[in-house]
Amino acid sequence: MKPIVVCFFAIIMLSCKAQQQPIQLPVNKDDNTLLWQISGKNITTPSYLFGTFHILCKDDILLSNHLKTALQNSATVYFEMDLDDPANTMGGIFFMNMKDGKKLTDFYTPTEYEKLSNFFKDSLKISLTSLQKMKPMMLEAMLFPKMMPCKTTSGVELVLMDMAKKANKEIKGFETIAFQSAMFDSIPYAEQAKSLLKDIDSLNNYKTMLNNMITVYKNQSVGALMKIMNDTSSNNVLANNDAFLKNRNINWVKQLQQILPKENIFMAVGAAHLFGEDGLIALLKKEGYTVTPLLNK
Known part of the structure; x- marks a missing residue:
């Protein structure tokens, strides 16, 4: 931080900030990277876009020096949701339940429910009585640790948030827990219940698919990652990608158009949001921004 005698008045502080030279990170030779720079249009200092994976084996979360530099040189860190806000983290418990008093038993036959209950009891050591x-x-999200090839898992966002806190960065989000909960409510509960049962019946297949996805994510093989993500038949969420991907990307870009001229940010969201014709990269380019792949190794 510059001495207060130099930047005493607000207008002088803005002038000092404007004189900072933007860092120059190496450009990647192709699009196979998860780290991108946003510049051009009305941006004075570049911002950064990074694609995350919400759950990985803890030992697999390795962040490059270039990524760390990008975060350190950003004024604010944005996630899909403000993970530092207790209203979002603790409030999530309130939004986990179905609306209108619906219960799991409303969507399963006695035989199906018994299968579900036994799976959670035997494989996850969890009783469905309280759920x-x-x-x-x-509940489907609880299956992911079971499918991981390790015992200790973490989230890329959690590691990045810890870095941001240690660097005294302000943490913000594009959405609230209430908004994200509404997305889940937009998919009929009966459809969700069917998907959960299908996951349990095909757990080994989903485990293979997840491990393949993790491998291509770690290798930053964008084409292979998109191929898996486009296999909508294997994932209920992606089958509803207008609600979970496209519409959210459009909303985030609208917010970014207000944010980017004012401050440079480090934006970390799920990698599925970055690519494709409705991805953040394509939408930002459509709005006139320059989005450049950066070396991330």
Whole structure:
């Protein structure tokens, strides 16, 4: 931080900030990277876009020096949701349940429910008795640790948030927990319940698909990652990608058009949001921004 005698008045502080030279990170030779620079249009200092994976084996979360430099040189760190806000983190418990008093038993036959209950008891050591009102897609998320090839998992966002806190960065988000909960409510609970049961019946297949996705993510093989993501038949969420991807990307770009001229940011969101014709990279370019692949190794 510059001495207060130099930047005493607000207008002088703005002038000092404007004189900072933007860092120059090496450009990647192709689009196979998860780290991108946003510049051009009305941006004075570049911002950064990074594609995350929401759950990985803890030992697999390796962040490049270039990524760390980009975060360190950004004024604010943005996630899909403000992970530092107790209203979002603790409030998530409130939004896990289905609306209108619906229960799991409303969507399964006795035989199906018994299969579900036995799976959670035997494989996850969890009783469904206290989870009767939980949205099936929330229960579906509990399966991911079971499919991981390790015992200790973490989230890329959590590691980045820890870095941001240590660097005294302000943390913000594009959405609230209430908004994200509404997305899950937009998919009929009966459809969610069917998807959950299908996951349990095909757990080994989903485990293979998840491990393949993790491998191509770690290798930053964008084409292979997109191929997996486009296999909508294997994932209920992606089958509803207008709600979970396209519409959110459009909304985020609208917000970014207000944010980017004012401050440079480090934006970390799920990698699925970056690529494709409705991805953030394509939408930002459509709005006149320059989005450049950066070396991330």
